[in-house]
Amino acid sequence: MAQVGLFIPCYVDQFFPRVGLATLRILRGLGLSVVYPREQTCCGQPMYNTGCTREARPLAERFVRLFSGFEAVVAPSASCVSMVKVHYPDLLGETPEVKALALRTFDLSEYLVDVIGVTRVEGDYPRKVGLHRSCHGIRELRESSSSERMDAPFDKTRQLLSQLRGIELVELERPDECCGFGGTFAVTEEAVSCMMGRDRIADHVRAGAEVIAGYDMSCLMHLDGLARRDGTALPVVHVAEMLEKARLVR
């Protein structure tokens, strides 16, 4: 049995294939046997979050079918992983199969830190980086502490990135405010969505970031779309792309 089922969200597959490739290379670089189930498409989150449960269910069911055989399922997306981990049990019922899959599905950062136990990262990234931690990573998966809760601060992604030589992670005024993507919210509530995104970009610019890093291409696609429209020279990069060339030591 393959150790890792690679879950590449539909929009990453179509629009950001390099992020999928970087994830694949990181996992294989750790000596894991990784399989990308060819039949996978979408986890059903867009339908689920729009209230179209009937449309979401068949996609969730086929996802469970496709991925239940793996020891772990890993995706470069906290948001899509939170669909499987947090919402599948509500949508499909808490069957043993669904519960087991929810427990075994991980966003890349948490998989590297919690499951593989990466303690050292050897690589270079000599730039000033603003880390955009997306909401579902923070408040659904708890990959980092949230600014609202008074827990001891932690951040699994930062823990990895901060070890890259030459990297400077800049401090944001609002460390975890939503970028305003929000799935169909980006279109339904277009005005507020764009304002939220522009405010996030401005925060990164003020902090001196040269690039915005994140673990959800959906947020980054929204921020990048705004920056390019406004002529703000602030490229976006996925965490997987930053770690692709690094040596990860357990």
Added chain:
Amino acid sequence: MIHFHPEKARAFAQDDARAHWHDKALWFVRVKRDRGAATVPEWERLREAAAGIKAHTLSRLAGYLEEFERNATANGMQVHWARDGEEHNRIVHGILERHGVTRMVKSKSMLTEECHLNPYLEARGIEVVDTDLGERIVQLAGEPPSHIVMPAIHRKKEEIGELFHEKLGTPAGLSDPTLLTEKARQHLREKFLGAQAGLTGVNFAIAETGGFVVVTNEGNADMGTTLPPVHVASMGIEKVIPRLADLGVFTRLLARSATGQPVSSYTTHFHAPLPGGELHVVIVDNGRSRMLADAHRRQALGCIRCGACLNTCPVYRRSGGYSYSYLIPGPIGSVLGGHRDLRGHASLPFASSLCGSCTDVCPVKVDLHHQLLVLRQEAGEQGLVPLGKRMGMKAASFAMARPGLFRAGGRMARWLLWAAPGLARIGPAGAWLRGRELPVPPRESFAELYDRETAGSGEDRS
């Protein structure tokens, strides 16, 4: 109603400078709240305790309400029960009529907003003066509150100066907050002295003692209930807590969550009428028991009206209180409004990016953003999701269930975006493109790259 919030929000956001001013004013309160919460080492345990006490109380609500009634009556209060807003208003009016009251002062109470008490009494010849400064401002302006703790947060001090000039006869051009507050104080002092009855809300009713607690910063509830002989307190059925010992959990959370203060200026305990006076408590259901009947919805009845979810909400801060069709704005309002009348407030569950900040900030741990998600599903079941969106999701679901169709469709979409980018403007991406660029389509999908990568590694091994 499905377009209510997006349209109002767009109009609010159009005035970019004002929307950012609003955003910053509320973010400032959020930061103060963070500082206040950080001074309490057991903050998260307090939240846990508060959520537990609320869950327990709501699971035995009838018993605790009756215990409160018994003890309050023994203390000399008169307890009334109102099934809905209409009955509440009738009861309040009856009390006032019996005492020949024509002038009443009132401290902040979202419940009386919900019941539309002011217009009801005014139509019957009773002057009602809101005595909370923010409430008085919006009352003079003829507006509803735009925030549950800071009702006039949407108004700049210059605008308040203008309003006072027009309504209270203050000199034109005043904008100094201290001066304006002093003017309001003088104006309200006369109203207090002339009032024949005072109405307050109830923050917490304590079953064990039959007393209740009203929290204010301005002392207006105290003055409004110590001068006139008749005090009417309106409370929703969810305001009761079991014991006096439970109160501290909530007061510690409430002030810090609302404004970052360690304690509110006035936390007043009422146990009995004034000598020779009367103290009436009106306990109102108005749809709450319907929410109580559902185990998930019930959580929202735990809300202690601190307003923290409004202050933290990135959407509320940029769309303003009047962009919400329910009288309580922000995440908790969208939840309560949606539970109350989803058809009437169909845009509210969608007026959120589901970022979850509200849930994490909530002092009683109401899972606000998951409640919104459940409301979206109910909206879907009831046909309250716009047709275009529903059709889009149907089509996407159909294609996504067929990998061949998904891959062919994806290839075609990428090719079209590359060959004829203008076409996207007429499709569903049109709204996206109003303020943003679309991603630059790659030539190959990940699936294609994967094949090459895996074939390559296979060759390496052989």
